[in-house]
Amino acid sequence: MTVEKPSWQAIGEQKRAKLQELLPPSFRIDPVPSADEQPNATTFIEQFLSPAERDITETTSAKALLSKLADGTLSAVEVTKAFCHRATIAHQLLNCLSEVLFVQAFARAEELDEYLRTHGKPIGPLHGLPISLKDQFRVEGAETSLGYVGWLGKVETKETESWLVKQLKDMGAIIFAKTNVPSSLMAIETNNNIVGYTTNPHNRLLSSGGSSGGEAALLSLRGSIMGFGSDVGASIRVPCSFTGTTGLKPSHGRLPYLNVANSMEGHETVPSVIGPMGHKVSDLRLAVQTVLECSPWLADPKVIQLPWRSEMEDEVRAKKASQKLTFGILRHDGVVKPHPPVERAIEQVVQALENAGYEVIEWIPPAHSEAFQILWNTFAADGGIDIHQALQQSGELPVPQLAVSYGEKLGHLPVGSVSDLWGTNQQKYNYQTRYLEYWNSTAARTRTGQPVDAIISPVAPTASYRPSEGMYFGYTGVYNVLDYSTVVVPVTKADRTLDIPVTDYTPLSDLDGAICKQYDPDLFNGTPVGVQVVCRRLEEEKVLAIADEVEAVLGSSIA
Template sequence: MTVPITAKWEDIASAKRAARDALIPEEWRIPDTAERNVINVPKKCGVLTPKELEITETEASVLVDRMIGGQLTSYEVTLAFCKRAAIAQQLTNCLTEIFFDAALLTAQAIDKTFASTGTPVGPLHGLPVSLKDNFYVEGVDTTVGFVGWANDAAPKEKESEMTKIMRQCGAVLFCKTNVPTAMMMAETYNNTWNYTTNPYNRDCSSGGSSGGESALLALKGSPLGVGTDIGGSIRIPASFCGLYSLKPSFGRFATYGARSGLPGQEAIRSINGPMSSSLSAVQLWSKAVVDTGKPWTVDPNMLPIPWREVEVPEKLCFGMILDNGIVKPTPPVTRALLETKKALEAAGHTVIEWCPYNPAEAGELMMNFFLGDGGVKIAQYLALSGEPYPAGMGSYKERFETHKANPPMVGSLWDTQSARTSYCKKVLDDWLSTKEITGTGRPFDALLSPVTAYSACPKYAFDFHVTYTSMWNITDYSCTTLPVTYVDPAKDVKGPFEGRSELEQRIWDRYDPKEVEGAPVSIQVVCGRLEEEKVLKITGVVDAALKSAQ
């Protein structure tokens, strides 16, 4: 869509926000609050009934069982989450498109079908599921933060394959969530919808690019959400908001038909994956999408791999990345890793400090791919409305200004892709060589790693270093996140530090434990390519060890 030149981008954006806000019923509105930590506001604001509070505090898998068992209806579960999502929106600005009325009609239809047949409509029978903004859903916009993509509702035939699979699985879609412009920043803000904050500390970021999802899910305004990841966009927001998540390898979960800020950039493939406050919900979604959706039948890029049951050794050997040699994590992240190591060792597992092959090369490859068109695409989409570059997209602006008269040639892309493949081979060989140090005869069963150097960064303070996540996008490995602890200024004291680079020094100079107090601290679990089932199983082992140690 081309925005009329008579319309100012500010007016278009303001109208979009007003239209969204008008969809929240008056009786669901809450007073403004100055609290930094609003995680418990939904419980005490009075909008939700006691039964609705119980519903929204219940894990997704249990809700599905209760709906199938007749203890709950999809309508009452959906209504409860619509109300809680409305509260989450008022607290963190996490939603873009609201379609509560359509969701309630869908829930009623599911209940009617179930009453007459007694057969569940799918493995996610009647469960409300939220979607990141870039998935096309009939009747609503898919702006991906661009003002120029406003007021262009998707027709039914344009719905993303993941949207269709969610419906096929019996999910009730009820809202879409905020992203940074083009989904290319690690904090969630844009000129259309503005900034999404962290409900544990609203002076902090909810992460990006699936930051609307993370804020909504942390406030339990949804039991299960779908995000996307091309450099950390599921894992960073999940870690900032204390969630479980899965970044699969490309080929497992359908990606066809979703909107991208860099369409055609396939040197690093974007993937879809689940996010939730519950590990069982992540497992439920993953199996449902593969077994019921059969992604390889609707997306030509998917692999025909059914969901597999896997066993893992009773005693595992982990590699632990405490420092990638570029940016040492801030104190809360290091504490979370060491607490995890202690818990796993107490449970009989082995943890060995290790660093993978040349993470810095992965960071360079990623930026070369993301800026490989000379910043042209993003410049074109911003120009549709005349909106300015958001503050965090300076590298795209600089690249465009530098290369607009001399755009990159395809040969340079081919060179970078060749370097990527060579890099992936070296990472693989390096990991496999660890069988010499594990004592098990196997390479590391999994890696434990920071997600970023931050627990959750202050607003507008993410200094762009995403190599802890992006190197696993370059290699296409499967990863999860899981929460470990929260920032405690008494434990996460900032000591003297001399950085190895200007970037590392800036990140450490900016760290203030009081500023990020109460923010969740999470870690990342990494397994090999196409090992989604394995990484989820091992994440369960890590999670159980941490809970036993509490």
Template sequence: MSAAAKQHWSEIVKEKKIRQAATIPKEWILTNLPPKDALNVIDFPKKSGLLSEKENEITNTEVGTLLQNLASGAWSAVEVTTAFSKRAIIAHQLVNCLTEIFIERALARAAQLDEHLKTTGKVVGPLHGLPISLKDQVNVEGLESTMGYVSWIGQYATKNSVLADVLEASGAVLYWPETFNHVFGRTLNPYNRALTSGGSSGGEGALVALRGSPIGVGSDIGGSIRIPSAFNGLYGLRPSYHRVPYAGCVNSLEGQEAVPSVLGPISNSLSGIKSFMQSVAAQSPWLKDPMAIRKPWNEAEYRLSDHGEGKTPLCFAMLWHDEVVLPHPPVMRALERTKEALIRAGHQVIDWKPLNHVEIYKNVSTIWTAAAAEDYRIVTAPTGEPIIGSMALTPGELVQSATIIPSDPPGFRPSAEGMSAYELWQVHKKRRELRQAYMDHWNATVSQTGTGRPVDAIISPCAPYTAPPHGLNRNANYTGIWNALDYTALVIPTGLSVDPAIDVKKPAHSFFSETDKSIYELYDPETFKDAPITVQLIGRTLEEEAVIAMGEVVDAALKASASSASANL
């Protein structure tokens, strides 16, 4: 047994937190933080006094313009990295969103990039000088990736993950942030600190929302990029399996490859999402990760070559609900606003009929949980740390227990018993049949669109609610469905937020299920006040380019609608 293993797990955590605190520059520690009962802190960084006027300008600039200014030398990489590092530290003091903090290392890298541009007149790559934060899974040589496991404290990466190498080769400056775990505690939502930032890439969501990072990298097996993006009012892309390299990262449930986790970007702008995907593809990750798909960025697909070349109106299908849970009033308002905006922009919107969603939820849950309990037990055994309640209990136990540690669980739980390999194969076979049926269902919409094509994309809720109170994020079906089908999915902010005067509670409807009833009862307009409202755009497998392009269409329509509404006030 190692020396660390002889310590109580809480002592290991205490030492880790001391080491983490020591990495924060003392001159950046604020004494004028808002009181804890101040819930909405989204605007505090710019008035904190720590950022100069120029640093505020830099951190409020969208990725496309940031890259232009870095490439031209208008802003140095050191200036940009310093500005975002300061703002990240402010964000951390507000909502507890960082894990590993390595500012000196990031600034040294930025200085090298500045020198390269000065001496050669050329950028290192398309992301030259851009700070990118990474979820605590993406290994960077010499740093710890704990994923919140106490047992992984002290395990330092001996080399970069493939994605870290790919981003550095593109000129990015890597620096790091995570939602709730024994090591780092809980991350809060900057729009309302009584609400969750989402999981499990919630640190990225909160950090990017507070503009402490222009692009964050999250992971998504059931919604862990999209839920934090949705709850923090951001753009977030869930690519299809293996489009972004995963090799060299740490993960739970390793070896489960039927519905794998994927890496993808979270950003304040669609230009950030597009720049990330273009840059990763340009580095030929399939030559570095044997699982990565050999697919360079396809400009024709971005120009909507499979969707009328962008010369004809698009047809979107609106998934109002999944026939399992009816979304809360703010979510329904956002869907209505999106439909109206698209029709006003000249596009068509039809209704999407969900197909076999309950079967798909059960199928993918069985796959995820086939050996999850054993996986968690093995990983936590060396230190004896308790398994977080939401990882260990069934939904019924979770609701009834008052002693578990609250967390941000996805909509699935590890089963108490595993299953034989043969039984799991039958589950995989059923999933293939379900995917085939869903493809056929999509293709059949050609008879409804009038474009000569099936629907171009689906628009759906990201969750049945906006960001809920801590510990109550218990349904990931609206995101997990697309993981099961391996459809590319993009979160788009609507510009709306929960307004108790508008988003009043509706009378009780005829409930689909007990889950539907419990989620209906969860809603109180004042509780959800100021939470951002987003929608989700879904394309087919490996349609990242087209989904980004159609996302730009939806985004533009929403912004034009908001502008028109403001003009009429």
């Protein structure tokens, strides 16, 4: 007798129900208010937590929490339970989790507490630290769907687990959840046919961005202290800016991608990279440094043998002490004009840097429109074959955020040739060369006679967007094409009284005009806005040190 295969809708529903069952009943809230009833979830969540849980989950940084775990002030069990409780509420409000691993996390926390009692010392540098991961990281005992219904059903094993996940566990971290992504990862909003749409904790009527939108949303509601995402065009940085969190997009070859799932495996014209996400720049530094101490180049052949370079940080500190840090400011990329809150955030950073004695010059580089075209040519090189084949495994329809780029069915995009791909690679190399020449040329315009140390740039032209209105990722994508090291630093929040709509602007294009019209001061009021701090290729130590200083000079001005 033939057994009828469940529909893709039924498979998605079954997975959603399973996720719900794995949320401890005592941690859930009922009823869950609608987004219209409770747009802002950031303070709403606190009423459901005990004072102790609030203190734990609102600890300033991962480093501070690790200190309390290492000396026994806090147990791994109580820390894990606090974050699992907060993550449960966050998921009910935002739709941010793709895998619930609380049972495994509680068991590991008990083991770590026993180890500390027995040995009088932590098991490793991340002892007891709860860490969440974007869905594409393979974790033993969990599924890895990338938002594809057809990828459900395969449970990861010890052998298939991502190399980074193994190292995090060995260093004492507790993996307690995986977070939602858009189908295929190739969208700047987080939506799929399994979990659904992930909203912004500061305004649940708006997007958390993508593709690391679930991770950023969870972090923003303090349902996690540290996480890892990935970025091929915007995917760490846009969600961080939209949610008031921080994240690092490193250069390709710095952090290990080994056994991390991905769409369009094998395309390397503009490669995807993994990076840490958190609440403070110091969290990102901690994450990178501890991973590099595991010598990832001995396991992943794509990782460059480049241990942590303290001397690069020392150079930044010396320039800081002598007030010789110099910055280039990108206000407009020549393609899409930023909305008023984003323009104000850039100006706020300029003023803070100048007040600290640093030099700021205008940044007018080779056309960013060229980089955006190179990036799109990369993403569309196979005509969407890889994505549509994955969708066809279950027969599911693409969500709107995916269909807008790759079509409802195969054939929406032309299939490029090998010659086309080679041409894109050459265009990228030429563009990188001209951009490097421009960066070097700024030595003629600075007081120091040296090129600028870093660029300050918008992350996106908008503070967020309504569902299905995400349209442009050029402000981030250019630095993927260039392979530069980039950190997002939160700056401010949109303010209806300060960020007045522009009425006399003549759009540069239909795209520019459409995004300009999206601005609604009342809707965006209170939504976070961050900026990018950008250094050259493989300058992770430098960009983190400079971003830390930008974070410091902004100080209490962050609203």
